């Protein structure tokens with residue numbers, strides 16, 4: 400496999416390169432690209448140094464799989480160019496996720512959707528993937544009437560500039576300096592919470608909230624799933640958390656919920672009130688699973704369950720899901736798209 404990574408110097412890109420090593424991914428050639436300001440820099444993968452190169456049609460024509468993890472604008476531009484050059488794209492942005500001819504894939508859920516790809520495959524938003532995995536595990540047993548999800552999203556979800564902003568504000572505040580005007584978020588993020596991720600839409604939800612709603616429906620092949628969300632940015636560096644309320648069409652025991660979650664690939668349970676055990680962002684940073692805890696009956700509804708999900712947004716929320724898709728394409732001989 401000849402691989403090109405667009406956005407190799409980014410927060411997701413660097414984890415992606417680490418995962419290529421960890422998973423012994425079978426590449427024969429590796430090309431790393433980033434913005435013009437990184438040209439000439441080098442990154443090491445499997446003890447070999449790679450120079451950052453400019454993206455070109457020539458490079459994409461000799462690439463089997465192009466991973467894009469840069470910005471939505473770059474995905475729109477380079478994704479279509481790579482597709483036209485015959486390179487299969489695995490894209491991290493929201494550019495193509497809801498397009499009908501683009502599979503939106505979490506391999507543990509809808510790997511068969513890869514059979515219909517037309518040269519571009521999207522990975523979901525970093526909060527969608529863990530929620531969809533949990534709902535997939537539970538909806539196979541009992542149909543779901545309604546989902547309410549409130550997220551607590553770390554700053555790495557916005558990329559390296561947001562991590563720098565949190566560090567800077569934190570050090571200014573702890574050394575009694577005047578805090579600089581926020582550049583990335585609409586308000587100070589250090590020692591604060593911001594109940595707005597991305598811009599507001601016509602119905603007063605945010606784009607991030609709409610992503611989690613629409614992407615979950617697409618992945619689960621359930622376009623009518625009633626789901627609502629409030630997405631909140633929190634001063635945490637890595638891992639997104641989600642408080643979820645699920646209403647089923649019949650009563651379901653917490654014992655059954657645990658059993659279903661444990662039987663689903665990629666989900667682990669950390670849940671013991673006697674030992675104060677539940678997943679936290681710090682605990683899950685650098686791990687690959689989706690962690691669930693605080694599983695309990697919802698006292699406000701007979702058929703309701705409440706639970707808490709935490710997942711490393713840079714791994715299963717982004718880079719790991721992308722690499723797993725590539726592994727599945729290779730295993731099924733689906734890398735090449737023939738129109």
Ligand SMILES: NC(=O)c1ccc[n+]([C@@H]2O[C@H](COP(=O)([O-])OP(=O)(O)OC[C@H]3O[C@@H](n4cnc5c(N)ncnc54)[C@H](OP(=O)(O)O)[C@@H]3O)[C@@H](O)[C@H]2O)c1
Nearest residue numbers: 406408409410411433434437468469492525556558559717
């Ligand atoms: N962070 C997450 O949890 C997460 C989860 C799911 C999806 N995503 C998506 O993944 C993408 C990347 O996110 P990130 O957090 O890694 O952002 P980031 O840390 O800001 O990194 C952005 C990357 O894009 C590169 N880039 C910028 N302009 C470019 C250009 N003109 N040509 C080629 N490369 C260019 C940057 O290169 P330089 O270093 O040279 O500037 C850098 O490598 C976004 O679309 C984001 O929505 C992120």
